[in-house]
Amino acid sequence: MQSLLNKKIVLGISGGIAAYKTPELARQLMQEGASVQVVMTEAATQFVTPVTMQALTGNPVYTSQWDSSISNNMAHIELSRAADAIVIAPASADLMAKLSLGLADDLLSTLCLARDCPLLLAPAMNKQMWEHAATQRCVQRLAQDKVTLLGPASGFQACGEVGMGRMLEPSEIAEQVIAFFQKKTLLGKKVLITAGPTFEAIDPVRGITNHSSGKMGFAIARAAVEAGAQVQLIAGPCDLATPLEATGKIVRINVTSAREMHLAVLNDADYDIFFAVAAVADWGIAKPSKEKIKRQGKDAPSIEFITNPDILLDAAKTVKTKGGKPHPYCVGFAAESTDLEAHAAEKRQRKGIPMVVGNIGHETFGSDLNQLLVVDETGSKKIAKAEKLQLARQLITLVAKKI
Numbered sequence: 423m424q425s426l427l428n429k430k431i432v433l434g435i436s437g438g439i440a441a442y443k444t445p446e447l448a449r450q451l452m453q454e455g456a457s458v459q460v461v462m463t464e465a466a467t468q469f470v471t472p473v474t475m476q477a478l479t480g481n482p483v484y485t486s487q488w489d490s491s492i493s494n495n496m497a498h499i500e501l502s503r504a505a506d507a508i509v510i511a512p513a514s515a516d517l518m519a520k521l522s523l524g525l526a527d528d529l530l531s532t533l534c535l536a537r538d539c540p541l542l543l544a545p546a547m548n549k550q551m552w553e554h555a556a557t558q559r560c561v562q563r564l565a566q567d568k569v570t571l572l573g574p575a576s577g578f579q580a581c582g583e584v585g586m587g588r589m590l591e592p593s594e595i596a597e598q599v600i601a602f603f604q605k606k607t608l609l610g611k612k613v614l615i616t617a618g619p620t621f622e623a624i625d626p627v628r629g630i631t632n633h634s635s636g637k638m639g640f641a642i643a644r645a646a647v648e649a650g651a652q653v654q655l656i657a658g659p660c661d662l663a664t665p666l667e668a669t670g671k672i673v674r675i676n677v678t679s680a681r682e683m684h685l686a687v688l689n690d691a692d693y694d695i696f697f698a699v700a701a702v703a704d705w706g707i708a709k710p711s712k713e714k715i716k717r718q719g720k721d722a723p724s725i726e727f728i729t730n731p732d733i734l735l736d737a738a739k740t741v742k743t744k745g746g747k748p749h750p751y752c753v754g755f756a757a758e759s760t761d762l763e764a765h766a767a768e769k770r771q772r773k774g775i776p777m778v779v780g781n782i783g784h785e786t787f788g789s790d791l792n793q794l795l796v797v798d799e800t801g802s803k804k805i806a807k808a809e810k811l812q813l814a815r816q817l818i819t820l821v822a823k824k825i
C-alpha cells in the first residue's frame with residue numbers, strides 16, 4: 423500500500439549541510455506513491471546537485487525564477503497550484519526568517535508566498551541559531567500562519583556541537599508527511615494501546631513468551647497519532663521503533679511481564695479509547711528463581727503457574743467505576759485456532775466491552791499482512807486482507823465513528 427498515492431509534492435531544499443539527506447527523502451516520498459517536484463535555493467546547490475535530484479525524481483529541478491524554459495515564466499504560481507503540499511527539507515534559519523516575514527526574493531520563497539497549499543518545514547541549523555530569539559520569533563510567526571514544523575531533533579550536529587536543531591531523519595520526515603495527509607478523526611482524543619508479547623521469567627535467563635511481533639499494536643499506535651490522538655503505547659518486549667516518535671504525540675512505556683503491563687495500564691485510567699492488542703500471557707510463574715536453575719540429573723524441575731490478571735477486563739471495570747468520567751471505548755483482540763467468530767463474541771460478552779477484533783488465520787504473527795473480523799453490537803464483519811497499517815487506519819476510522 424502506498425500512503426501518498428496521487429499526491430503531488432513540491433520538495434524545497436535550502437542551503438544547509440542536512441541537504442545531503444534530502445535525496446533519500448525524495449526517494450522515500452516517491453516510494454509511497456508521491457510525485458516529487460524539486461525546487462532548490464542557490465545555496466542548496468552547494469550541498470547537493472540539481473542533477474542528483476533530477477535523476478532521482480525524473481522531473482526537471484528549478485533553482486531560479488529567471489528560468490526562461492518554464493512556460494510563461496510563472497513558475498512560482500504554476501508549481502504551487504499543482505501541489506498538494508510544499509515540504510522544505512532542510513529549512514535553514516535564513517529561509518524560515520524570510521518565510522515568516524513574507525519575503526520573496528528567490529523562486530522557493532516566492533513559491534511559498536504564492537501557494538494555496540499546506541507548507542511543511544523540516545528545520546536544520548546549529549543549536550545556537552535555533553535557540554536564538556530571532557529564530558524562535560520566526561517559529562512562532564510561522565505557527566500563527568499555520569505552517570507545520572517537522573522537528574527539529576536534538577543530537578549530534580555537523581558543526582561538532584550537540585543540541586537542538588538537527589534535521590529529522592528522512593524516514594521520520596516521510597512518516598510525518600504521510601501522517602499530515604490522514605484524516606484527523608481522533609483530534610484531541612487520548613488513546614491507550616498495549617502491544618507485543620509479555621515475558622514471564624522462570625529464572626534470570628529463561629522465561630515463557632509467545633510469537634506476537636507487536637506489529638499490529640504498533641500500526642494502531644501509528645494510525646491513532648496520524649488521526650490526531652495523543653497515544654500511550656505500553657509495549658511488551660519487541661524490537662520495533664516507536665512510530666511517529668518525533669511528533670511528541672506518543673509516549674512509549676516498555677514492560678516485560680503481564681503484571682508490569684497490568685500496573686502500567688491501570689496507572690493512568692484517563693483515556694478515551696483502549697486498544698488491548700498485546701498477547702498477554704495467561705499464566706505467570708509463581709516463584710521465579712533469583713538464580714539460574716541448575717540441571718539436576720534427569721529430573722525436570724516442576725514449575726508452578728499463577729493466573730495473571732486480565733488487563734482488559736480490569737481496565738474496562740476500573741474506568742467504568744471512576745466517577746464523572748465517560749467510559750473509554752475498549753477494543754479487545756482475539757487470536758484463535760478454531761471458531762474465531764464464536765470465541766470473539768464470547769470474549770466481548772465476558773469482558774463487557776463493545777468491540778473484539780479477531781485475527782483471521784495464523785500467519786499474522788510477524789507478518790506485515792493481516793485479515794480481521796470485527797465483532798461489535800451490530801454483529802460481525804470482515805476487513806479484507808491488507809497491510810497492518812492499512813487495517814489499523816480502517817479500525818481507527820471505525821472506532822472514531824463509535825465514540
Ligand code: C5P
Pocket residue numbers: 616680698699700701702703704730731732733734735753754755756769
Ligand atoms: O481470551 P483472552 O482473555 O485472551 O482475550 C484476549 C484479549 O484480552 C486481548 O485483547 C488481550 O490483549 C486481552 N488480555 C488482557 N490481559 C490478559 C489476557 C488478555 O488484557 N491477561
